[in-house]
Amino acid sequence: MTSRTVAVLLAGGIGVRVGLGIPKQLIKIAGKAIVEHTLEVVNASPLIDEIIIVMNAGAIDQLTPLLDPGRFPKLSKIIPGGDTRNDSTQAALAAIDESPDTKVLFHDAVRPFVNERILRDCVEALETYDAVDTAIPSADTIIQVDQSNHISGIPDRSTLRRGQTPQAFRAGTIRRAYEIANKDPNFHATDDCGVVFAYLPDTPIFVIDGTAENMKVTEPIDVHIADKIFQMQSDSLADTATLPDLEGKVVVVLGGSYGIGESIVDLARTAGASVHQFSRSTTGTDVRSRSDVKKAFKAVHEQEGRIDVVVVTAGVLQVGPLAQTKTKTIRRGIEVNFLAPLIVARTAYKYLAKSGGQLLLFTSSSYTRGRANYGIYSASKAAVVNLTQSLSEEWAEDGVRVNCISPQRTHTPMRTQAFGEEALHTLLDPRDVAAVSLQVISGEMTGQVISVRVEDKR
Numbered sequence: 001m002t003s004r005t006v007a008v009l010l011a012g013g014i015g016v017r018v019g020l021g022i023p024k025q026l027i028k029i030a031g032k033a034i035v036e037h038t039l040e041v042v043n044a045s046p047l048i049d050e051i052i053i054v055m056n057a058g059a060i061d062q063l064t065p066l067l068d069p070g071r072f073p074k075l076s077k078i079i080p081g082g083d084t085r086n087d088s089t090q091a092a093l094a095a096i097d098e099s100p101d102t103k104v105l106f107h108d109a110v111r112p113f114v115n116e117r118i119l120r121d122c123v124e125a126l127e128t129y130d131a132v133d134t135a136i137p138s139a140d141t142i143i144q145v146d147q148s149n150h151i152s153g154i155p156d157r158s159t160l161r162r163g164q165t166p167q168a169f170r171a172g173t174i175r176r177a178y179e180i181a182n183k184d185p186n187f188h189a190t191d192d193c194g195v196v197f198a199y200l201p202d203t204p205i206f207v208i209d210g211t212a213e214n215m216k217v218t219e220p221i222d223v224h225i226a227d228k229i230f231q232m233q234s235d236s237l238a239d240t241a242t243l244p245d246l247e248g249k250v251v252v253v254l255g256g257s258y259g260i261g262e263s264i265v266d267l268a269r270t271a272g273a274s275v276h277q278f279s280r281s282t283t284g285t286d287v288r289s290r291s292d293v294k295k296a297f298k299a300v301h302e303q304e305g306r307i308d309v310v311v312v313t314a315g316v317l318q319v320g321p322l323a324q325t326k327t328k329t330i331r332r333g334i335e336v337n338f339l340a341p342l343i344v345a346r347t348a349y350k351y352l353a354k355s356g357g358q359l360l361l362f363t364s365s366s367y368t369r370g371r372a373n374y375g376i377y378s379a380s381k382a383a384v385v386n387l388t389q390s391l392s393e394e395w396a397e398d399g400v401r402v403n404c405i406s407p408q409r410t411h412t413p414m415r416t417q418a419f420g421e422e423a424l425h426t427l428l429d430p431r432d433v434a435a436v437s438l439q440v441i442s443g444e445m446t447g448q449v450i451s452v453r454v455e456d457k458r
Contacts, residue, residue: 003101005123006050007042007074007166008092011035011063011109012081023059024217025109030230031392031402031447034217035063037112037230043072045116047123050074052095053109054081054088089192090178093171100172106192107166113213113229114166121208122168129206130173133193135161136210164210167192173203230448243435244442247272250304250355251441252297254344255314257282260362260407263434264311271438276300279314287314287340293347307351309441311360312344319374330376337380338387345391349400356399358441361388363449365408385449392447401446407433408452428452 011025025035035053042048051072055063057080066072079095081088089106096102103126107114118134125132138160144153174192180199181187189195193205217226251268255261256277268275278285278296285292300307316336318329341361348359367382388404395402407428436452 003103004049005047005103005105006052006096007048007105007107009035009038009042009051009053009107009109010085010088011053011055012088023056026059026062027223028393029223029226031396034112035109038109038114039066039072039075041114043074045119047120048074050076052076052092053078054092056081085191086189086195093175096171100170102171103168104171104174105166105168108216110217111165111214112226113215115211118210118214119166122166125206125208126168126170130170130203131193131196131205132168133205133207134164134166134210135207136164136212138162161207163191164214173200176200243267243271244438245272246438246442249273249308250300250306251275251309251311252300252307253277253311253313254287255279255312260430260433261313263430264313264437267431267434267438274304287344288335290343290347293344297347297351301351306355308355308357309360310344310348310352312341313362314340315362317374317377321373322375333376334380337377338383341384341387352400353398358401358403360437360441361404363404363406365406367406388449389447396446403440403445404449405433405437405440406449406451
């Protein structure tokens with residue numbers, strides 16, 4: 001009989017160090033709570049039969065919506081954790097079947113970048129070993145200090161590892177270790193492998209390789225790093241060879257008369273979508289006008305009965321020193337590049353909430369660092385990124401996804417007008433940006449900023 005494998009997500013922390021006033025596992029990154037990201041990876045693994053979350057008792061009700069068989073069929077229960085990591089582990093063991101052969105993986109809920117390879121290595125190692133740890137080599141020299149804060153030893157770095165999770169065990173082994181430990185009045189351990197190491201010294205603990213990305217979100221800076229890792233992961237969407245199937249989808253593109261917008265319109269139609277494009281030059285639609293935008297959406301809905309995707313590619317790029325730029329020009333740049341996405345988002349919301357659809361916005365690679373002579377543009381685009389992230393959280397409960405494409409320099413009429421002719425091998429083709437956009441439209445992500453980079457075509 002094949003043994004079952006149970007994954008336990010330890011989410012008992014209260015997030016004091018991260019400093020955001022809520023349990024760290026509930027902090028939202030890329031549109032979802034960290035524990036949701038972790039749960040998605042573990043639930044998707046074919047090697048995992050059941051998942052249990054051990055949650056901070058004071059916030060356990062905030063995870064109740066995750067007990068959705070349609071979304072997370074392997075999640076069986078969410079139980080309150082104890083005062084310590086060891087108490088939480090024992091609470092989980094009490095909730096697992098009594099078979100000593102059951103494989104149990106304990107994983108920090110705030111390590112959302114665990115991957116299928118790590119899970120597989122842990123489960124497979126339990127065929128040979130009763131205890132398994134996950135670790136990576138230390139890139140830093142580790143020093144020992146005495147009570148006076150003087151260096152007392154410098155261990156050989158080649159033998160040192162930085163511990164991660166999952167930590168995996170045969171249930172009978174970890175239960176026996178805790179039974180012995182609980183009889184020790186001086187018992188103290190910071191992790192479960194430490195309990196086995198101290199109280200079952202004859203049990204070898206095998207170490208599998210983790211990854212640098214399998215980080216634990218603990219400090220404030222970790223939140224920012226995790227957000228960037230999600231953006232890096234989303235870069236893999238840049239496979240433009242195959243278009244997704246958009247048959248039956250109704251797509252509205254604002255700013256679809258040329259450049260990236262025009263390419264999205266063409267490729268979305270090729271992918272089977274019913275596409276409606278609006279712009280000042282083709283339909284007289286001014287994206288800065290709420291009445292114009294409202295009229296456009298109403299017309300599409302009356303014709304199609306639904307709207308699944310709204311894309312906003314409209315933008316203006318003005319180049320020049322701020323001190324010499326006319327107020328009228330400044331106002332136009334802010335209105336088209338930022339006010340228009342706000343107007344479109346407000347107007348589109350009711351349609352997208354009804355369809356469980358997606359809003360796709362566009363930023364610029366310049367949003368990360370303002371550059372001389374087009375600060376108005378880059379500042380507005382930075383605001384669009386912030387808008388994307390905030391709306392993805394606001395609209396998550398309604399099933400509306402909000403994402404943002406960040407293309408590098410792209411060969412569009414807007415760029416040519418601003419900078420003149422440039423070497424084509426240094427520029428993105430608008431159709432490549434459009435292809436990535438369709439991949440995002442067809443996916444389930446939200447709150448993401450997806451970079452599309454230039455590949456040298458020489």
